[in-house]
Amino acid sequence: NLISAEEAFEKMGADVMRWMYCAHPPDRNLLFGYEGAREVQRRLLTLWNSAKFLVDYGNIEGFVPTYSDLEGGPSADLTEIDRWLLARADRAVAEARAAYERWRSDEVVEAFEAYVDDLSNWYIRRNRRRFYEYDEAAFRTLWVGLVTALRIVSPIMPFLTEHLWQVLVAGRCEDAPDSIHLAGWPSALGAVDEELLSSMEVTREIVELGRRARTEAGVKLRQPLRSARVRGGDAARRHADIIRDELRVKEVDFDAPAVVEVSYKPNFPVLGPRIGPKVKEVAAALAAGDYEVREDGSVAVAGEVLSSDEVVRTETVTVEGWGVAQEGNLAVAVDLELDEELILEGRVYDLVRALNEQRKQQGLELTDRITLRLPSEHADLVDRHGEWIAAEVLATSIGVDGSLDAPVIEKA
Structure with missing residues (x-):
C-alpha cells in the first residue's frame, strides 16, 4: 500500500x-x-x-x-x-x-x-x-x-x-x-471593526436558520415569501436588507410577537452529584411539565428545589402557520402562505435559472446577448415580468410561440 x-x-x-x-x-x-x-x-x-x-x-x-x-x-x-x-x-x-x-x-x-x-x-x-x-x-x-x-x-x-x-x-x-x-507579510487594511464583524456573523446565522425553516417546511429557496420574523438577533438589525434578500422575503420583522414555550431539564453534571439516582425521577417530572417555577428562579420538582444552575432552561418559539428554526436564543420564522403574486415570482426565478443553465449548455459567453422564444405556458410571466426576465438572461427580445415545447435561445 x-x-x-x-x-x-x-x-x-x-x-x-x-x-x-x-x-x-x-x-x-x-x-x-x-x-x-x-x-x-x-x-x-x-x-x-x-x-x-x-x-x-x-x-x-x-x-x-x-x-x-x-x-x-x-x-x-x-x-x-x-x-x-x-x-x-x-x-x-x-x-x-x-x-x-x-x-x-x-x-x-x-x-x-x-x-x-x-x-x-x-x-x-x-x-x-x-x-x-x-x-x-x-x-x-x-x-x-x-x-x-x-x-x-x-x-x-x-x-x-x-x-x-x-x-x-x-x-x-x-x-x-x-x-x-x-512580497512580505500582509499589512493591516485598517482598524478591525469588531462590531461590524459580530453583526455580520449574527446575520449569517439568521440566514442559515431562515433557510433551514424553509427547507424543513418543504419550500424551495427560489420561492419568494411574504415575511420573516427574527427573535434574539437585534445585532443584525442594520443588515435587515441582506436578510430580506437572502431569505427571499418581502419584509423582515424583528419586533413581532411570538409564542415562546419554556421547558426545563436537569443540568446533570451539577445536579447529579447532589441528588444521585433521584435525578432520573426529576428529569421525568420536568419532561412531563410537573414542576413549579418560583419567583427567585428556582424550580420545585419531585420534592426537590433546584437552583437556577441545576436546570437548563430552553425557550422554543412557535408561530402558528409559519416555518420556524431555532438555535439557542436565536429563532427565525417564515410565513409559508403563498398568494398569486408570490407563486408567479417563484415561477420567474425557476425560469431564469433554467434559461441561464441553457445558455451555459449552448456555450454562450457571459456577455453574449440573446433572442428568446418561450412556449405559451410562460405567456403570463412575459406579460407581468418580461423586462425582469430579459435583464436576467441578457435577452434583447422575448417572444411567445405556441408551437414550442421548450425555450429557444439564439445569439443576438
Missing part, C-alpha cells in the same frame, strides 16, 4: 501533499492517500473559482488593480459589506500570524479556509451584480481580499499561490514584486 513520493507528486501535486501534512494536527497520525488528496483539491476549488470569477469579470470590464491598495485598503467609496470583507481579511491575517508563531500550520489552514469561505460564499455571492456593471469598489475590495488570502497561505502552498500571484498581481501591477515570496 506504499505510495512513492514521485507517484504522489505526479498524481496529487506538491501543494496538495504539503496541504495534507500542514492541515493535520501534529499530535495525530495522518492517513495519507488519494481520497484525502481529492478532498483537499475539492476544498481548494473555492479559492480557484473565486480567483477565476475576478479574472473573468475583470477582463470583461477592463479592471486594473492598484498595488498600493494592499497597504491600508482601497481608497474607493466602500459599502458596508466591502468594509466587512477588509475587516475579515485583517482578522484572518492576525489569526494566521499567531498560528505561524506557534508553529501550528493546522491552525493556519483552519483560519485560511474559514476566511476563503466567507469571501466566496458570502462576499462574492452577495455582490455578483456589482461585478456585472463595473463597480470599482467591489473589484478593488475583492482583489485585495483574494491577494491577502494568497499571502497568508503562500508558505504552505507556494506553487498555486505563485501561479495566482502572477495572474492577479505581477501580470497586472507594474510596481508589484515579481514573486509572492518577495
Whole structure:
C-alpha cells in the first residue's frame, strides 16, 4: 500500500501533499492517500473559482488593480459589506500570524479556509451584480481580499499561490514584486471593526436558520415569501436588507410577537452529584411539565428545589402557520402562505435559472446577448415580468410561440 513520493507528486501535486501534512494536527497520525488528496483539491476549488470569477469579470470590464491598495485598503467609496470583507481579511491575517508563531500550520489552514469561505460564499455571492456593471469598489475590495488570502497561505502552498500571484498581481501591477515570496507579510487594511464583524456573523446565522425553516417546511429557496420574523438577533438589525434578500422575503420583522414555550431539564453534571439516582425521577417530572417555577428562579420538582444552575432552561418559539428554526436564543420564522403574486415570482426565478443553465449548455459567453422564444405556458410571466426576465438572461427580445415545447435561445 506504499505510495512513492514521485507517484504522489505526479498524481496529487506538491501543494496538495504539503496541504495534507500542514492541515493535520501534529499530535495525530495522518492517513495519507488519494481520497484525502481529492478532498483537499475539492476544498481548494473555492479559492480557484473565486480567483477565476475576478479574472473573468475583470477582463470583461477592463479592471486594473492598484498595488498600493494592499497597504491600508482601497481608497474607493466602500459599502458596508466591502468594509466587512477588509475587516475579515485583517482578522484572518492576525489569526494566521499567531498560528505561524506557534508553529501550528493546522491552525493556519483552519483560519485560511474559514476566511476563503466567507469571501466566496458570502462576499462574492452577495455582490455578483456589482461585478456585472463595473463597480470599482467591489473589484478593488475583492482583489485585495483574494491577494491577502494568497499571502497568508503562500508558505504552505507556494506553487498555486505563485501561479495566482502572477495572474492577479505581477501580470497586472507594474510596481508589484515579481514573486509572492518577495512580497512580505500582509499589512493591516485598517482598524478591525469588531462590531461590524459580530453583526455580520449574527446575520449569517439568521440566514442559515431562515433557510433551514424553509427547507424543513418543504419550500424551495427560489420561492419568494411574504415575511420573516427574527427573535434574539437585534445585532443584525442594520443588515435587515441582506436578510430580506437572502431569505427571499418581502419584509423582515424583528419586533413581532411570538409564542415562546419554556421547558426545563436537569443540568446533570451539577445536579447529579447532589441528588444521585433521584435525578432520573426529576428529569421525568420536568419532561412531563410537573414542576413549579418560583419567583427567585428556582424550580420545585419531585420534592426537590433546584437552583437556577441545576436546570437548563430552553425557550422554543412557535408561530402558528409559519416555518420556524431555532438555535439557542436565536429563532427565525417564515410565513409559508403563498398568494398569486408570490407563486408567479417563484415561477420567474425557476425560469431564469433554467434559461441561464441553457445558455451555459449552448456555450454562450457571459456577455453574449440573446433572442428568446418561450412556449405559451410562460405567456403570463412575459406579460407581468418580461423586462425582469430579459435583464436576467441578457435577452434583447422575448417572444411567445405556441408551437414550442421548450425555450429557444439564439445569439443576438
